[in-house]
Amino acid sequence: MKETKEQIQSIALEKSPTGIKGLDEITFGGLPKGRPTLVCGNAGCGKTLFAMEFLVRGALQYNEPGVFLAFEETIEELATNVASLGFDLNELIAQKKLFIDHVHIERSEIEVTGEYDLEGLFIRLNYAIESVGAKRVVLDTIESLFSGLSNSNLLRAELRRLFRWLKDKGVTAIITGESGDKTFTRQGLEEYVSDCVIVLDHRISEQSSTRRLRVAKYRGSIHGTNEFPFLIDETGFSVLPITSLGLDYHVSSERISSGIPRLDTMLGGKGYFRGSSILVSGTAGSGKSSSAASFAVAACERGEKVLYFALEESPNQIMRNMLSIGIDLEFWVKKGLLLFHSIRPTFCGLEMHLANMFRAVKDFSPKSVILDPINSFIIGTNEMEAKLMMIRLIDYLKLHQITGLLTSLTSLQSATEQTDLGVSSLIDTWLLLRDIEIGGERNRGLYILKSRGMKHSNQIREFLLTDHGVELMDVYVGPEGVLTGNARSAQESKESALKLYSKLEVQRKQLEMERKRKAMLAQIELIKLEFEKDEAEALKIIDTEQARALRLAEDREEMGRNRQADAPNKESIETQ
Amino acid sequence: MNSNTKTSEKNLPVKSTGDEWVLRLYVAGQTPKSINAFKNLKAICEDKLNGTYEIEVIDLLVNPQLAGDDQIFAVPTLVRKLPIPVRKIIGDLSDTERVLVGLDLFQRSISNELTSNPNETI
Known part of the structure; x- marks a missing residue:
């Protein structure tokens, strides 16, 4: 089974790598x-460049010399045009890796008489x-x-x-052609070159341009059929097939601080x-920006690099503003751990932005990336494209294990639990900052809308911007509702007064008890004294009585003795 | 016809124009088209240029590197190197009138006919 598969593979179409970033994927x-490929598109879409890069990369990377038959530009013009991309055509020509022939056809100089051919x-x-x-x-362009x-x-x-x-001849050829109305090319070249057709497109929407590439046809091979954005920049042509990344990236279970201690606690600690x-x-x-800055500082303090894409404010403005709440970003910028990348969203098309961001990420290799804010990419009606771009960016960051913090401005009219870009489903942790308006005040509240894969607090916390950064406070939640700001502090002082009052009450009670106890003890003492007095008196009487009785008996005895009478027995005396 | 031969005929001094004609005929092998083109060219030159011309035949199968110099992409192609400006005529030169236009000889031939016809009857 495996063998036959390999056999099929070996007879299957052989391919010639272009070396153009992304296209080979x-x-x-x-x-x-060994077959011709038609590359077509409208004027200025990059056909010539595409073809030239194919040759240059072939010569440099795959050791396949090339021939460029130019019908429109001279050798000098071509060399100048591609020099900006870092290709030295003259050098390649000198090394015999490239041959450029300019075929000049000037109708006014040509007269046709009778039969001819293109031999x-x-x-x-x-x-x-x-x-x-x-x-x-x-052949550009035949x-x-x-x-x-x-x-x-x-x-x-x-x-x-x-x-x-x-x-x-067995050469791999690129034939370029200008786009026609309904056909790929004006002259219907696709009729002859039908093995592979690549369509380049250059569209302007909302005043920014996007270049796209599509493999319209590839006989005998599977290929990506989407329209892929591509770029022409100082490193040449690059197609961005990032949508093909898939979802099989490695995930980490390492946790990093948000820069706000109590927020960390809310996020499962x-x-x-x-x-x-x-x-x-x-x-x-x-x-939003303040929490992003807190995160950036926390990362820098761990010694990790942070790339901050500022899309609406200049780096200096952000640094100044953050300094007002005690977050010193400049320090980390100077340390080289924090890098600002300031770009106006309207400066170029989304694809260019994406590519610029990728390059910036690649060059700086940060551990965290901040994008503030993402919805400034929406200009007019390009929501769909902006979303796709964000998906690609998020995928890219995840693939490279880079923590991405994106901020998004929600308008007051729209639902707060909805981002303009609709990227919420891609987000792992979503913090929602909202205004709470109570008692003539506007206060900030924060809660965690979702956080995948961790226990998280469901409470709303008050979000304070203090002199020393962002702080989260408890929000008073009671019978009177959620209280924030001054209402919260009022409630808090009310509570502490109550507490003090009850404390005093307890002390008073304790004192009273003490007093009562003392009173009781005193009374007991008094009774005891009286009793002792009574007892003493009683004993005295008893003694006297006993003495008197004894005396009486003695007296009677004396009397008897005096009468010479017999001594009476004791019983008779006592009964007397 | 031999490939890459120079056929120079400078028998008579130039009468109507003072300059020399240098023509180059590019062909690719001895195809019927090539042979026809040479024949036609020769006839026209004999007829119109009074022998003050030079025809250079270049066979690109023998000297392919020469095709670039004169921007040849079709064969046969006749190139008028002199007098300047350079002109090109593609095809087997079977349409004499167009060849004359192409070589800028049409006006000249008419004027020649108008002025010289009463005297010369050839």
């Missing part, structure tokens, strides 16, 4: 080897191919023939022959997950 390996072109092309041993050929020569039937027949000839995406949304002035 979309086409799963490059352009069809001259074949010979030139063949000579060029042989002289450098070319494996790659570019349609110029149609403007120079009137006999289109003959041209078509010759072109058919040319493409056949190119295939027989440890803060955010590393590599997660955090959204801080709220109305204007609710403290």
Whole structure:
């Protein structure tokens, strides 16, 4: 089974890698080897550049020399044009890795009489191919023939022959063509070059331009069929097939602080997950940037790099503003741990922004990225594109284990639990900052709308911007509702007064008890004394009585003795 | 016709114009088109230029590197190197009138006919 699969693989279409960033991923390996590919698009969409990069990369990276047959530009013009991308054509020509031939067709200089064919072109092309041993050929753009020569039937027949000839030569060719009304090219070249068709597009929407690339056709191969944005910048052409990233990135269970201690407590006691995406949304002035700055400082204090994309304020303004609440960003900027990247969203198209951001992230390799705010990317009606861009950005950050903190401004009219960009489903931790208006005041409140994969507090906390940064306070929640600001402090003093009062009451009671106890003890003492007095008196009487009785008995005895009478017995005396 | 041969004929002094004609015919092998083109060209030159011309035939199959210099993409192509400006005529030169236009000889030939016809009858 495996063997047959390999066999099929080996007879399957061979591909010639273009070396253009991203394109080889979309086409799963490059352009069809040994076959012509049609690259078409409107004026200024980058056809020539695409073709030239194919040759230059082929020569430099894959050791495949190339021939560029230019119908529109001279060698000097081409060399100048691509020098801005860092390609030195003259050097490549000198090294015999590249052959450029300029085919100049000027209708006014040409008279046609009788039969002819394009053998001259074949010979030139063949000579060029042989002289450098070319494996790659570019014809840019062959349609110029149609403007120079009137006999289109003959041209078509010759072109058919040319493409056949190119295939027989086994060179991988790019034929460029200007877009037509309903066809890929004005002259219907797709009729002859039908193995692979790549459409380039350059669109302006809301005054910013976006370049797109689409593989319209790829005979004998699977390919990405979407429209992929692409860029032309100082490193050449790059297609951004980031939508193909998928969701199989590594996730970390490491936790990092949010920079606000009590917020960490709310987030299961440890803060955010590393590599997660955090959204801080709220109305204007609710403290989004401040919480972003707190996060940045916390990261810097851990010694991690932070990249701050400021989309609405200049770095200096942010630093000044944050200093007012005691957050010193400048210190970290000077330390080189914090980097501001200030860009106006209207400065260029979204794709360019995305690419710029990717490059900035790549160059600085931060552990955290802050984007403040994301909804400034929405200009007019490009919500869909902006969302796609955010998805790609978030995916990119996650893929690289970079914690992303995005802020989003929600307008007062729209629901607070909704971002303009609709990226909420991509967000792992979503903090909502909101204004609480009570008692003629406006106060900031914070709560965690969601936080994936951790226990988190469901409480609303008051969000204070103090001299020493962001602080979270408890919000008074009682029978009178949620209280914040002065109402909260009033309630708090009321409560403390009550507390004091009850404390005094207790003390008073205690004293009273003491007093009562003392009184009781005193009484007991008095009774005891009286008793003792009574007892003493009683004993005295008893003693006296006993003494008297004894005396009486003695007296009677004495009397008897005196009478000489017998001594009476005791009983008779006592009964007397 | 031999490939890459120079056919120079400078028998008579130039009468109507003072300059020399240098023509280059690019062909690719001895195809019927090439042969026709050479024949037609020769006839026209003989007829109109009174022998003050030079025809250079270049076979691109032998010298492909020469195709670039004169911006040849179709064959056969006739290039008028002199007198300047350079002009090109593509095809087998079967349409004499257009060849004359292309070589800028049409006006000249008419004027020649108008002025010289009463005297010369050839």
